[in-house]
Amino acid sequence: MLNFIFNQILFYISIAVMLFIPGYFLLLAIFGKSKILSALEKFTLSFGLSIIAIDIILILLDKFRLSINANSILFSLIAFIILCYAVFLLRKEKSAENSSDSDYSKKQTSLIILIIFFSILIRAFFLSHTIAPTGTDLGHHMYWTKKIIETGKIPAYEKIEIIQKDNVYSISQPSAIDDFIIGEHLVFASIGLISKNDVASAFPSITLFLINIMGMFSLFILAEKLFSSLSYGKNIAITVLFFVGALFALSGSQGNFISGGVIGNLLGNLLIPLIFYFFFRAISEKNSAFFSLGIFTSFGLAYTHHLSTFIFAFSLIFVLFFILLFKGKEFFLEIKKWLALIFSPRVLAIIFLGVIFFFFVRMPGYIENQAVKTIVGEPSRSTKAGLSLAQIFSTVGESRATLGIIGIILLLVFFKKNKYQSALILGWFFSIFIMSWKPTLLHIDIPSSRIGNYLIFPIILAGAFAINWIFEDRHYLNRNWKLSAFLILILYVSTGGFMSEAQSINPKKSNSNFIETFAISKYLKQKTTAEDIILKDHNYVSADSWMKVFLMRDYNLPFTRSFLFRYDSPTREQCTLWMISQPKSSEAKKCFTQTGTNFIIINPHYDSSQFSDSKEFWKIYSSDLIGTYYKPKK
Amino acid sequence: MKNKAIIITTIIFFIFSASSLAWIEKKQSDENAGKNWWVLYFAEPKNDKLNFIIENHSDENNFHWEILSSKKKIQEGEAVIKKGSVLQLNPNLTLASENKKITILVISKDEKKEIYKNL
Numbered sequence: 001m002l003n004f005i006f007n008q009i010l011f012y013i014s015i016a017v018m019l020f021i022p023g024y025f026l027l028l029a030i031f032g033k034s035k036i037l038s039a040l041e042k043f044t045l046s047f048g049l050s051i052i053a054i055d056i057i058l059i060l061l062d063k064f065r066l067s068i069n070a071n072s073i074l075f076s077l078i079a080f081i082i083l084c085y086a087v088f089l090l091r092k093e094k095s096a097e098n099s100s101d102s103d104y105s106k107k108q109t110s111l112i113i114l115i116i117f118f119s120i121l122i123r124a125f126f127l128s129h130t131i132a133p134t135g136t137d138l139g140h141h142m143y144w145t146k147k148i149i150e151t152g153k154i155p156a157y158e159k160i161e162i163i164q165k166d167n168v169y170s171i172s173q174p175s176a177i178d179d180f181i182i183g184e185h186l187v188f189a190s191i192g193l194i195s196k197n198d199v200a201s202a203f204p205s206i207t208l209f210l211i212n213i214m215g216m217f218s219l220f221i222l223a224e225k226l227f228s229s230l231s232y233g234k235n236i237a238i239t240v241l242f243f244v245g246a247l248f249a250l251s252g253s254q255g256n257f258i259s260g261g262v263i264g265n266l267l268g269n270l271l272i273p274l275i276f277y278f279f280f281r282a283i284s285e286k287n288s289a290f291f292s293l294g295i296f297t298s299f300g301l302a303y304t305h306h307l308s309t310f311i312f313a314f315s316l317i318f319v320l321f322f323i324l325l326f327k328g329k330e331f332f333l334e335i336k337k338w339l340a341l342i343f344s345p346r347v348l349a350i351i352f353l354g355v356i357f358f359f360f361v362r363m364p365g366y367i368e369n370q371a372v373k374t375i376v377g378e379p380s381r382s383t384k385a386g387l388s389l390a391q392i393f394s395t396v397g398e399s400r401a402t403l404g405i406i407g408i409i410l411l412l413v414f415f416k417k418n419k420y421q422s423a424l425i426l427g428w429f430f431s432i433f434i435m436s437w438k439p440t441l442l443h444i445d446i447p448s449s450r451i452g453n454y455l456i457f458p459i460i461l462a463g464a465f466a467i468n469w470i471f472e473d474r475h476y477l478n479r480n481w482k483l484s485a486f487l488i489l490i491l492y493v494s495t496g497g498f499m500s501e502a503q504s505i506n507p508k509k510s511n512s513n514f515i516e517t518f519a520i521s522k523y524l525k526q527k528t529t530a531e532d533i534i535l536k537d538h539n540y541v542s543a544d545s546w547m548k549v550f551l552m553r554d555y556n557l558p559f560t561r562s563f564l565f566r567y568d569s570p571t572r573e574q575c576t577l578w579m580i581s582q583p584k585s586s587e588a589k590k591c592f593t594q595t596g597t598n599f600i601i602i603n604p605h606y607d608s609s610q611f612s613d614s615k616e617f618w619k620i621y622s623s624d625l626i627g628t629y630y631k632p633k634k
Numbered sequence: 635m636k637n638k639a640i641i642i643t644t645i646i647f648f649i650f651s652a653s654s655l656a657w658i659e660k661k662q663s664d665e666n667a668g669k670n671w672w673v674l675y676f677a678e679p680k681n682d683k684l685n686f687i688i689e690n691h692s693d694e695n696n697f698h699w700e701i702l703s704s705k706k707k708i709q710e711g712e713a714v715i716k717k718g719s720v721l722q723l724n725p726n727l728t729l730a731s732e733n734k735k736i737t738i739l740v741i742s743k744d745e746k747k748e749i750y751k752n753l
Binding site for chain 2: 630
C-alpha cells in the first residue's frame, strides 16, 4: 500500500514537472505576468506547450548523442526553465497588457465545476472497466515508448516482415514504418523515466485520460475567445464544455480512444483547438506573440500526429477560403495585417528555428519516408471511399449532429456579425465533412471513419452556438416558452448523447484474460532467444499486441496471424495464416522451414486440434486461454 | 479567483479518479487477487527434459499429476500448491524407447490440463 502511495505521488509529480511546468515557464517568458491570459487559459496552454517542449528537448538530447534518461531530462528541463525565466526577467518591465476577461459568475462557476465533475466521473467509470493495459494500439505505442526508455535513444521506426519472393518465404531486413511519429511516444517515455512506472501499467491510459481532459479545456478556451464578443459568449463556452465533457465523454474519439490507446488522435484533439486559439487571438488582437505560439504549436503537431496535421492543414485552407468569402475585398487588406504579424521578430525567430530544426535536427518520419504520397490519390479501399451521410450522423451522434447542423446553417446565415469566428467554425467543419464524405473531391486516400471522428469538435462549437443563439438572443419570445423549449431540446440532445455513451460502457470488457497473455509473454522472454521465431494469434488471444512489449525483439515479433479477412488481399503473405490454421499442410511446412518459426501461441478453445494430433509439435505451455506449441528441429 | 477554483477542483477530481483507476488496474493486474486460474508448463521447453511446473493462481490447492507414455500411465503423484505459489516437479524417468509421446496431465478439481513432448 505504501509502495502504491509513493508510486502515485511520484507519478503526479512527474506529470506536473513534465506536462505543466515547461509550458508555464514558456508562457512566462512570452507574456510575463500580464493578465492577457486567464488562469484557466494558462493552465490549458501550459499543458499543450509542455508536450511540445518535451518533444523538442528529447529530440535535441538524441541529436547531440546524449542518452535520454531521467537525469538528462531533468537537467535539460531545468536549463529550459532557467532560460525562460531569464527571458522573463529581461522583459519584465513591458508587462502591462490588457486583461483577459474570462471570470465567471458564481452560478456559472458552479455549473462549470459540476460539468467537470461529471466529465471526469463518466470517463473514470468507463475506464474502470478498461484501465488494464490491453488496448491493441496502446500495445503498439508502448513498444516504442519502452524502446526509448530501455535504449535511451530515439528509435528507428522499423520492423521485420515475412515476405514471399519467387515462392520462397523469408524474413525481411528491417524496413521503415510510416505509421508512427516520435511525438506520440516521447511524452510517455519521459513520464515513464521520471516516475519509474512500467509501460504495462495504468500510467499510459491515465496520461491519455489527462490529455483528453485537457483537450476538453482547449476547446472550452477556444469557444470562450471565439464568442467573447457576444453577450452570451460565456454561456456558449459552458455549453461547449458540457457537450465535449459530459455528452461526448466516451464516444467520438474520447473515452474509447483513451482505453484503445489512440494517442495521435487524442493529442491532435488537444493541439488543433490550441492552434486555432493562438491564431484567432493573434489575428483578432493583432498580437504577434500569439502568432508565434500558433506556429510553434503547429510545428509541434507536425511531430506528433500525421493525420491530425493533415486535417489541420486542410481545415486551415478552408478557414482561409471562408475568410476570403466573408471579407470579400477586405481580405487583401487583412493579408497585409497578417504579414505584419508574420514579419515580426518573434514570429520570424520561431519560423527560423523551426526550419533549422526541421532540416538539421530531425524531420517528421512521414516526411522523411515520403509517406505523404500514400495518403494522396484516389481511394485505394472501400473504407477510404467516404462515409454516407447516415454514417457521418452515426459517428457524431444523431441528436448532436442535428444541433450542429442547425449551428452551421445559423453561422452561414448570420456570418456577418462575427466573420472570423464563423469562418473558423465553418472552415473546420466543411473541410472534415468533405474529407470524410467525398474524399475523392480532395484527392485523399485515408480511412474515412478516422477522419469522421474529427468532425465532433466543430460540430460541438456549432451546436453550442445554435442552442444559445436560439434561446438567448430571442428577446421577443415569451420567457416561459423559451425555458420549456430549451429544456426539451437539452433533454433531446442529452438523451441521444447519453444513450450512445451508454453503449460504449460494456462491463464485460472488465476481464482478466490479459493476465494469461502477460504470463506467457514473461515465460517466453525467459525461455527463448532472438534465434527463436514466435507466431501468435490476434483473433482469439487477448491483449496480444502487448507481447512484443515483454519480448522487446522487434515491433513485429511475435509475428501475428491477423484478422482472417485481411488474408483476402492477394498481396498479403499467407504464412502467418497457414502456420496456425493448417500447420500440417505442405504450404505451412514450407513456411515453418523457410521462416524458422518454432513457437506458436494460440487460444486452445479455438485452435488446438490442428496441433494436438501432429507429431511435429510439442505442447509446452497450457493455461485456460493460452496454449503454446514448440516445433523442434528435426 | 473563480478560474483558480475551476483549476483546483479539476486537479482534485482528476487525482482522485486517476488514483482510483491506478488502484483498480493494480488489482486487475495482480495474478492472484480475485483470479481463478492455473498454468502448466515445461521448465525447459526446448530440450528432452520433462521437468514441469504448476503455477497456481486458483482457489484450489490440490493437484493430481500423471505422466503418460503413449497414453499409458507411468508415474503419478499429488501436490498441494497454495494460491500464488509455484511447484516444479522433476520426474526421474528412464524411457524404454524413443518415438513416444510423453504427456504430463494435471488435474485440479474438474479442470484438466496437459502438455507433451514427442520424443
